[in-house]
Amino acid sequence: MTGKERIARRIAREFKDGYYVNLGIGLPTMIAGFIPAGIDVMFQSENGMLGVGGPPTEEQADPDLINAGKQPVTEIPGCSFFASEESFAMIRGGHMDMSILGAMQVDEKGNLANWTIPGKMVKGMGGAMDLVAGARRVIVAMEHQTKDGGSRILKECTLPLTGQSVVHDIVTELCWIHVTPEGLVLTEVAEGLDAAEVQARTEAKLIVSPELRVMTVAAAV
Amino acid sequence: MNKVVQSADEAVADISSGSTIMLGGFGLCGIPENLIAALVRRRITGLHTISNNMGVDGFGMGLMLEAGMIASHVGSYVGENRRLETLVLKGELDLTLIPQGTLAERIRAGGAGIPAFYVPTGLGTVVAEGKETRKIGDRTYVLEQALHADVALIKAWKGDRLGNLVYRKTARNFNPAMATAAELTIAEVEELVEPGELDPDHIVTPGIYVNRILVGASYRKPIESRFIQSGGAA
Numbered sequence: 001m002t003g004k005e006r007i008a009r010r011i012a013r014e015f016k017d018g019y020y021v022n023l024g025i026g027l028p029t030m031i032a033g034f035i036p037a038g039i040d041v042m043f044q045s046e047n048g049m050l051g052v053g054g055p056p057t058e059e060q061a062d063p064d065l066i067n068a069g070k071q072p073v074t075e076i077p078g079c080s081f082f083a084s085e086e087s088f089a090m091i092r093g094g095h096m097d098m099s100i101l102g103a104m105q106v107d108e109k110g111n112l113a114n115w116t117i118p119g120k121m122v123k124g125m126g127g128a129m130d131l132v133a134g135a136r137r138v139i140v141a142m143e144h145q146t147k148d149g150g151s152r153i154l155k156e157c158t159l160p161l162t163g164q165s166v167v168h169d170i171v172t173e174l175c176w177i178h179v180t181p182e183g184l185v186l187t188e189v190a191e192g193l194d195a196a197e198v199q200a201r202t203e204a205k206l207i208v209s210p211e212l213r214v215m216t217v218a219a220a221v
Numbered sequence: 222m223n224k225v226v227q228s229a230d231e232a233v234a235d236i237s238s239g240s241t242i243m244l245g246g247f248g249l250c251g252i253p254e255n256l257i258a259a260l261v262r263r264r265i266t267g268l269h270t271i272s273n274n275m276g277v278d279g280f281g282m283g284l285m286l287e288a289g290m291i292a293s294h295v296g297s298y299v300g301e302n303r304r305l306e307t308l309v310l311k312g313e314l315d316l317t318l319i320p321q322g323t324l325a326e327r328i329r330a331g332g333a334g335i336p337a338f339y340v341p342t343g344l345g346t347v348v349a350e351g352k353e354t355r356k357i358g359d360r361t362y363v364l365e366q367a368l369h370a371d372v373a374l375i376k377a378w379k380g381d382r383l384g385n386l387v388y389r390k391t392a393r394n395f396n397p398a399m400a401t402a403a404e405l406t407i408a409e410v411e412e413l414v415e416p417g418e419l420d421p422d423h424i425v426t427p428g429i430y431v432n433r434i435l436v437g438a439s440y441r442k443p444i445e446s447r448f449i450q451s452g453g454a455a
C-alpha cells in the first residue's frame with residue numbers, strides 16, 4: 001500500500017453516514033474509493049455538483065460532466081447541479097461537513113499554504129480559500145515531507161497563506177495531527193513508528209497525546 | 222421580440238478593443254467556444270477579461286491569449302495555461318487571482334445591484350490586503366466589491382428567441398451569474414427552441430438578462446483531463 005493510499009483509507013474512516021464532503025484535487029480525490037460499507041456520503045464538486053460518482057468509462061465520458069479537477073465523472077442517483085455562486089454559497093455558508101485538501105505547508109497555528117510559490121508558480125487558489133473559510137471541518141491530506149525530505153509541517157508557513165488558523169486536522173502517511181489552540185497534538189502514528197520518529201521528520205513541535213494510538217487504515221472495500 | 226442573431230461573427234461585430242468581457246465556463250466545460258472563435262477572428266486588443274480560468278494552450282481563451290488580445294485578467298485558477306504563466310512571470314500580463322467563490326459572488330452582486338459585501342474568505346491572506354475588514358459577531362470579514370462588464374459571453378444548452386436559457390450538468394458554472402452582470406449579454410446555445418418549449422419551472426436564466434442569442438455552429442468540447450485517479454465509485 002502506498003503512502004497516499006494509506007492517507008486516503010484513514011481519512012475515509014472519518015466519514016459518517018449523511019455527510020456532505022468536498023474533496024480537493026489530487027490525493028483527496030482518492031478517498032472516494034475507500035468509503036466504508038453502509039456509509040452514504042454525498043460528494044460536492046465546487047464547479048456545481050452534489051452527488052459526484054466515480055469515473056466513467058471512456059465511452060461514457062461526457063464533457064459537460066466534470067469535477068473540479070476537470071476530470072470526467074458520473075452522476076449518482078439523487079445528484080444535483082447548480083451554478084458557481086450557489087455552489088460557493090453552500091461552501092461559505094457552512095453547509096459542508098468536511099473539506100479535504102492537499103497542502104504545500106501547514107503550521108502550528110493551523111495556517112495553510114497551498115496555492116502559490118511567488119516568482120515560480122502561477123496557478124491560483126481556485127476554491128481553496130472559500131473551502132477553508134467555510135467548511136465545518138478542514139482536513140489537510142498530504143505526504144509528510146517534500147520529495148527532498150524537507151518538512152511540510154512547519155513552525156510557521158513561509159509561503160503565502162490560503163487561510164489563517166483554518167486547519168482542524170493534518171493526516172499524512174506517518175500520523176494524524178489534531179490542531180488545537182495549544183499547538184499540534186499527535187494523536188495517531190503509523191504502525192511501526194513512534195512519536196520521536198515522527199517528530200524527527202517534522203519541523204513543528206508536536207505535543208504527544210496521552211491517548212496516542214496506532215493509525216489504522218480501513219480494510220479494502 | 223427576437224434576440225436571435227445568425228452567427229457568432231454578427232453577435233460580436235460591435236465589441237471594441239479595450240472592453241471588459243466576462244466569459245462563462247469552468248476549465249473548458251461550458252465555455253462559449255463559437256463566440257471566442259469569432260472574437261479571435263476580429264483581432265481586437267487590450268481586452269480586460271473576467272473568467273474563472275483561461276482556457277488551455279491552443280483552445281478556449283488560450284486562443285485569445287495567443288492572439289495577444291488580453292491586457293488583463295481576473296480569475297481564480299490559471300494552472301492549465303503555461304503561456305499565461307510565462308507572460309505573468311515576465312510581467313507582460315496583469316493577472317488578478319481571487320478566490321473562486323468570491324469571484325462568483327462578486328459577479329452575482331454585480332448583476333443584483335449589490336455594490337459590495339462581506340465574506341470570511343481570504344482573511345489574513347494577500348487577498349485581503351488593502352481591503353476594508355469588519356468584525357461582525359465574533360468573526361472578522363473582508364469587504365469585496367461587485368464586478369461588472371461591458372460584455373458577457375456565455376454558453377447554455379438550450380434557449381429560445383426571448384433569451385430564456387437552460388444549462389446542462391456542470392456546464393452551468395459561471396454562465397448564469399455572468400449573464401446578469403454585463404451591459405451586453407450574448408448567449409450561444411446548442412439548440413434554439415420555440416418560446417414555450419422550455420418548461421418555465423426549469424428556466425435558469427430568464428430572458429431579461431440576455432440581449433443576443435445564437436446557435437453555435439459546432440462544438441468541440443474537449444475533455445481537459447482524461448486522467449482518472451485510482452479508486453472506485455463514491
